Amino acid sequence: MAEAKSDAFSADLALALYWEAARASRLLLKHCRDCGKTHYYPRPLCVFCMSANTDWLEAAGVGTIYSWSVERRATPPYAIAFVTLPEGPTLLTAIVDCDLDALAIGQHVTLGFETREGQPVPVFRPA
Numbered sequence: 672m673a674e675a676k677s678d679a680f681s682a683d684l685a686l687a688l689y690w691e692a693a694r695a696s697r698l699l700l701k702h703c704r705d706c707g708k709t710h711y712y713p714r715p716l717c718v719f720c721m722s723a724n725t726d727w728l729e730a731a732g733v734g735t736i737y738s739w740s741v742e743r744r745a746t747p748p749y750a751i752a753f754v755t756l757p758e759g760p761t762l763l764t765a766i767v768d769c770d771l772d773a774l775a776i777g778q779h780v781t782l783g784f785e786t787r788e789g790q791p792v793p794v795f796r797p798a
């Protein structure tokens with residue numbers, strides 16, 4: 672059987688691998704072999720140089736808060752944040768199991784997963 676390598680196929684495969692890893696509490700990133708940068712969320716082409724020469728890279732599972740916001744009108748209140756990973760990408764995520772008044776820029780956080788709308792999504796909690 673010939674290999675189908677259309678962009679749509681690659682995108683579907685990338686998503687399937689990403690969600691399979693997420694169900695195992697592993698966060699997958701994409702690393703570009705041509706420019707050396709890592710991007711998230713995973714896409715078939717490097718977002719920096721458009722190369723298709725990319726590999727999967729499992730995130731170490733740590734990060735630091737770049738910025739955050741607390742939604743205090745929600746019941747219960749919650750925090751969202753941009754968390755920068757040591758691999759390079761900064762991702763928008765939730766900060767859970769935390770003191771909402773103690774969050775800080777540069778705070779170290781660790782990766783976890785929570786199920787939201789039936790899908791495992793990456794969240795972070797104070798280290």
Ligand SMILES: [Zn+2]
Nearest residue numbers: 703706717720
């Ligand atoms: Zn690249």
